[in-house]
Amino acid sequence: MPILLATALALTVAACERGAAPEKTAQATAFKHDLPEDVSGYYIPTTAVQVGDWRLHHLFMGQVPDFMAWRDGQRTVGFAPIMMEFEAGDKTRRTRLIPTAYDVSEDRVRFEATSRELGAVSFDGRLDQDALAKARRNLGDQGVVLKGTLKVGGRTFDGVSMRWWAGD
Numbered sequence: 055m056p057i058l059l060a061t062a063l064a065l066t067v068a069a070c071e072r073g074a075a076p077e078k079t080a081q082a083t084a085f086k087h088d089l090p091e092d093v094s095g096y097y098i099p100t101t102a103v104q105v106g107d108w109r110l111h112h113l114f115m116g117q118v119p120d121f122m123a124w125r126d127g128q129r130t131v132g133f134a135p136i137m138m139e140f141e142a143g144d145k146t147r148r149t150r151l152i153p154t155a156y157d158v159s160e161d162r163v164r165f166e167a168t169s170r171e172l173g174a175v176s177f178d179g180r181l182d183q184d185a186l187a188k189a190r191r192n193l194g195d196q197g198v199v200l201k202g203t204l205k206v207g208g209r210t211f212d213g214v215s216m217r218w219w220a221g222d
Contacts, residue, residue, distance in 0.1 A: 084155040087121040087135070091160055093181065094120075097200045097216035105206045108140040108172060111148065113165070113200070113216060115158065136165055140172065151175055163200060173207035179214070189218040 094117045103110040113136070120135035136158060138151040151167035158164070165177045179202020186199045200216040 085125050085153070086157045087118075087125065088159040089118050089121060091183065092117055093158070093160070093186065096219045096221050098219055100196075100198060100215045100217055103204060103211050103214055105140075105172060105209055107143045108149070108206075109143065110204065110214075111139045111141040112219075113138050113163075113177065115163075121158065136163075138165060138167060138175065138177065140169075163202065174205070175207075176205045177214070178202050179216075186218055190220075194219045 093115050095115065097113040097115070099110050099112075116135040123129075124135045132150065132152070134152045136153055136156050139148055140151070141148050149169055149171050151169050151172075153165055153167050155166040156164060159181075160183055161181050163177065163179045163181055165175075167175045169175055179200050181200050182198070185197050189197060189199055194217070196217055198215040199218045202214055204211040204214045
């Protein structure tokens with residue numbers, strides 16, 4: 055009887071351990087980056103993107119160590135290595151979107167978030183490294199460095215173009 059009880063207990067523990075692994079895998083694939091170069095800065099729309107009273111203000115991307123820390127679970131409230139910010143029409147209110155998923159590489163930016171004010175938000179764009187290098191040399195250039203599709207709630211905005219700015 056003790057052997058049967060020990061076997062049942064061992065199988066129960068093993069089953070519990072296997073159940074935890076898929077959750078870790080799902081979390082790890084939700085936040086992905088492959089950045090051999092620094093792409094940090096603010097990406098500001100070249101033309102207004104308006105949804106109701108909210109206007110896209112910028113997309114922010116941090117430095118490679120920010121992405122590594124986030125991936126490893128080191129997270130600070132209100133900050134992520136990639137964030138999107140919208141500003142209300144009166145310019146007194148902003149909402150910062152922290153990602154629920156992202157995939158950032160040297161030539162592609164994918165971002166997903168959910169906002170109380172805006173609903174589901176996603177961006178899928180192409181990052182032009184040549185244009186980004188030129189913008190960095192010029193400390194911010196009016197040229198387009200990031201272009202893609204922004205979805206906010208039920209609306210889709212194709213061809214959203216952004217320029218790069220280093221920030222303050």
